[in-house]
Amino acid sequence: MRITIIGAGPGGYETALAAANKGIEVTLVSAGPLGGTCLNEGCIPTKALCRAAEVLENCRQARYFGIDAAEPSVDFARVMQRKDEVVEQLRGGVAFLMKHKLITLLYGKASFRDAHTVSVLGEDGSLWEVTSDFIIVATGSVPASLPISGADSEGVITSTDILSLEAVPQRLCIIGAGVIGLEFASVFRSFGSEVTILEYCKEVLPRFDTDLAKRLKQSLSRRGISIETSAEVKAVVSRGDGTSEVQFLKKDALSSVVADKVLMAVGRRPALESLNFDDLGIGHNRRGVAVNAYMQTSVPSVYAIGDITGGMMLAHAAIFQGLRALNHIMAGQPSEGCVDAIDLNLVPAAVFTAPEAAMVGLTEDQCKAEGRACICKKSFFRANGKAVSMGEPDGYCKIVADAADGRILGCHLFGAHSADLIHEMTAWMNKGATLDDVASMVHAHPTLDEVLQAAVHS
Numbered sequence: 001m002r003i004t005i006i007g008a009g010p011g012g013y014e015t016a017l018a019a020a021n022k023g024i025e026v027t028l029v030s031a032g033p034l035g036g037t038c039l040n041e042g043c044i045p046t047k048a049l050c051r052a053a054e055v056l057e058n059c060r061q062a063r064y065f066g067i068d069a070a071e072p073s074v075d076f077a078r079v080m081q082r083k084d085e086v087v088e089q090l091r092g093g094v095a096f097l098m099k100h101k102l103i104t105l106l107y108g109k110a111s112f113r114d115a116h117t118v119s120v121l122g123e124d125g126s127l128w129e130v131t132s133d134f135i136i137v138a139t140g141s142v143p144a145s146l147p148i149s150g151a152d153s154e155g156v157i158t159s160t161d162i163l164s165l166e167a168v169p170q171r172l173c174i175i176g177a178g179v180i181g182l183e184f185a186s187v188f189r190s191f192g193s194e195v196t197i198l199e200y201c202k203e204v205l206p207r208f209d210t211d212l213a214k215r216l217k218q219s220l221s222r223r224g225i226s227i228e229t230s231a232e233v234k235a236v237v238s239r240g241d242g243t244s245e246v247q248f249l250k251k252d253a254l255s256s257v258v259a260d261k262v263l264m265a266v267g268r269r270p271a272l273e274s275l276n277f278d279d280l281g282i283g284h285n286r287r288g289v290a291v292n293a294y295m296q297t298s299v300p301s302v303y304a305i306g307d308i309t310g311g312m313m314l315a316h317a318a319i320f321q322g323l324r325a326l327n328h329i330m331a332g333q334p335s336e337g338c339v340d341a342i343d344l345n346l347v348p349a350a351v352f353t354a355p356e357a358a359m360v361g362l363t364e365d366q367c368k369a370e371g372r373a374c375i376c377k378k379s380f381f382r383a384n385g386k387a388v389s390m391g392e393p394d395g396y397c398k399i400v401a402d403a404a405d406g407r408i409l410g411c412h413l414f415g416a417h418s419a420d421l422i423h424e425m426t427a428w429m430n431k432g433a434t435l436d437d438v439a440s441m442v443h444a445h446p447t448l449d450e451v452l453q454a455a456v457h458s
């Protein structure tokens with residue numbers, strides 16, 4: 001069997017590897033560097049910056065722990081160089097994995113010829129034609145912008161551009177308090193920027209639990225980040241001296257923020273222009289390529305996974321969607337029934353602010369909206385021995401469970417290492433566990449995981 005995979009982000013390269021390990025011949029086509037957005041201009045470089053910011057904050061807090069250290073300063077060039085080294089190292093790792101004898105890697109831009117064939121235009125002008133039994137599209141997304149005046153002016157940068165800044169902007173205005181906006185706000189505040197966030201919705205992280213979002217907002221505000229919610233950005237005006245004025249409407253009054261850089265962080269959109277979907281009649285709309293539960297498009301031999309489908313724009317979602325597509329192919333493309341045990345509705349998400357936030361499953365608001373009776377169990381990091389010992393008392397845990405049988409429906413965490421802690425609850429939820437199940441599992445003491453146990457006991 002042969003499969004062509006278009007796009008070498010985590011969705012594409014992990015699926016390529018999984019397919020090759022099952023004995024399938026794979027052609028992986030990449031228009032950009034291996035690793036896609038996640039590795040080159042998303043998750044990984046951002047996490048390298050988060051870690052630098054964390055080291056800086058730890059140095060600043062040294063005195064509190066009784067450690068005398070010199071006042072830290074930021075060598076931003078070195079911070080960025082280390083970030084590049086991390087990316088380079090991991091890209092080398094992916095390149096090594098792609099040396100699999102059943103994987104052929106083509107660098108170039110793919111376009112559909114028919115339901116089984118793509119042509120690939122290489123960077124050097126060479127043209128290949130690849131025919132396979134199935135094609136999996138994993139071409140990702142690009143930063144979205146606002147249809148407002150000045151959105152493309154010089155001082156306005158994307159989440160890609162901010163990763164190659166040469167200096168820390170003195171004043172950074174961020175449009176959008178979603179995941180990207182908050183992560184960069186947290187990092188650049190640590191590096192010394194005066195950060196203002198303008199968010200259209202009435203709370204930050206609109207897709208997260210409202211309590212969690214409120215607490216995260218308070219915590220970021222205490223760190224000196226100015227956050228304006230219910231603020232609709234209307235225009236960005238270049239002031240001629242390299243600075244920009246961001247004009248926004250709040251409570252019917254026009255206000256503005258002056259900044260050296262303006263980060264546009266209002267979401268990402270599927271990279272639909274990257275392929276000729278219409279020529280093949282692959283169903284899609286503005287929000288992404290339409291797929292069924294098996295990640296199959298309207299053309300049976302073509303699958304789409306990851307950001308291009310417009311769903312959860314998360315690297316790990318793309319990886320597991322790729323596995324689902326592969327499992328469907330391996331099972332002979334059944335039109336109904338399970339092809340694997342992956343639950344694509346149970347995808348944890350994490351925000352790498354300081355402190356971190358993470359969630360899995362339903363929020364309390366979603367349960368209410370669905371008319372589903374739920375109970376919420378809560379605990380606080382300030383009552384957790386490990387968190388207090390670590391000097392990280394700022395944190396909160398909310399577990400949402402079905403009021404009738406105690407089955408866990410969701411977990412929402414804010415506090416140190418939330419991005420790691422969320423997996424315990426994801427595992428429980430994967431097994432359909434109840435609050436009683438969590439309560440009866442012995443948790444080691446003192447650990448942060450005990451916030452979960454404390455919540456179910458509350």
Ligand code: NAD
Nearest residue numbers: 176177178179180181198199200233265266267268313350
């Ligand atoms: P997002 O959708 O998470 O947030 C965009 C924010 O912009 C929203 O809060 C929205 O209300 C706001 N907004 C929209 N129009 C606005 C306006 N006119 N004025 C002010 N605010 C406005 O998008 P994002 O943060 O750009 O991230 C893009 C995608 O990448 C998301 O799907 C995200 O989950 C993913 N991502 C994930 C991670 C992670 O898992 N840690 C990190 C980065 C990005």
